[in-house]
Amino acid sequence: MSALPLNSQNLPYPDPMHPIIVHFVIAMVFFSFFCDLVGYFTRNTRLLEVSFWNMFVASVAIFLAIIFGQxxxxxxxxxxxxQPTLNFHTVLGWSLGALVVAITAxxxxxxxxxxxxxxxxxxxxxxxxxxLVFLQEYxxxxxxxxxxxxxxxxVEAMKQGVSR
Structure with a gap:
C-alpha cells in the first residue's frame, strides 16, 4: 500500500478541512449562545429551541473538526x-469537545x-x-x-530544511 500523495500544503486533498468544519462549529456555538441570551431576556421560547438544536448539531460536528484537526x-x-501552541490547541480542542457535549446534555x-x-x-x-472558544480561535x-x-x-521551506 502506497502513501497518499501530498499537495503543496502537505495534504492529500485540496484544502485543509479542519478550518472549514471548525468555523461551522464556532458559528453554531456562538449563535446558540446569542439565542439563549435573547431568549432568556425576552422569554422567547422559540429562540431557546433554536439554541438547543444548534448546540446539538455543534456537539456532533465538533468531533469531525477534532478528527480532521488531528x-x-x-x-x-x-x-x-x-509545538507548544499546537499541543495546547490539541488539548483544548479535545476538552472543548467534551465540554460542548456535556453542556448540550x-x-x-x-x-x-x-x-x-x-x-x-x-x-x-x-x-x-x-x-474558551475565543481562546481556541486565537x-x-x-x-x-x-x-x-x-x-x-x-511547507516548501520546511521540506527544504530552511526552517525547523
Missing part, C-alpha cells in the same frame, strides 16, 4: 516553536424539564464556553498566521 496536525511539519435536561426557560447558571457556564489563528501550518511557502 489528521492535519499529523501531516503538518510544525516547527519547534509551534445539560441543555437537553433543562429543555425536558421546562422548555420555556433556562437557568442563569446555564448561561454562566455557556459564557465560560464562549471564552490558538488556531496563531498556528496558521504566525507559524504557517499548511501554508504553501512555509
Amino acid at each position: 489528521f492535519e496536525a499529523g501531516l503538518a511539519q510544525a516547527s519547534l516553536a509551534a 445539560w441543555r437537553f435536561v433543562i429543555r425536558n424539564r421546562n422548555p420555556l426557560k433556562i437557568s442563569p447558571a446555564y448561561l454562566g457556564v455557556a459564557t465560560f464556553l464562549i471564552c 490558538l488556531g489563528s496563531k498556528l496558521f498566521w504566525v507559524y504557517g501550518l499548511h501554508v504553501e511557502p512555509v
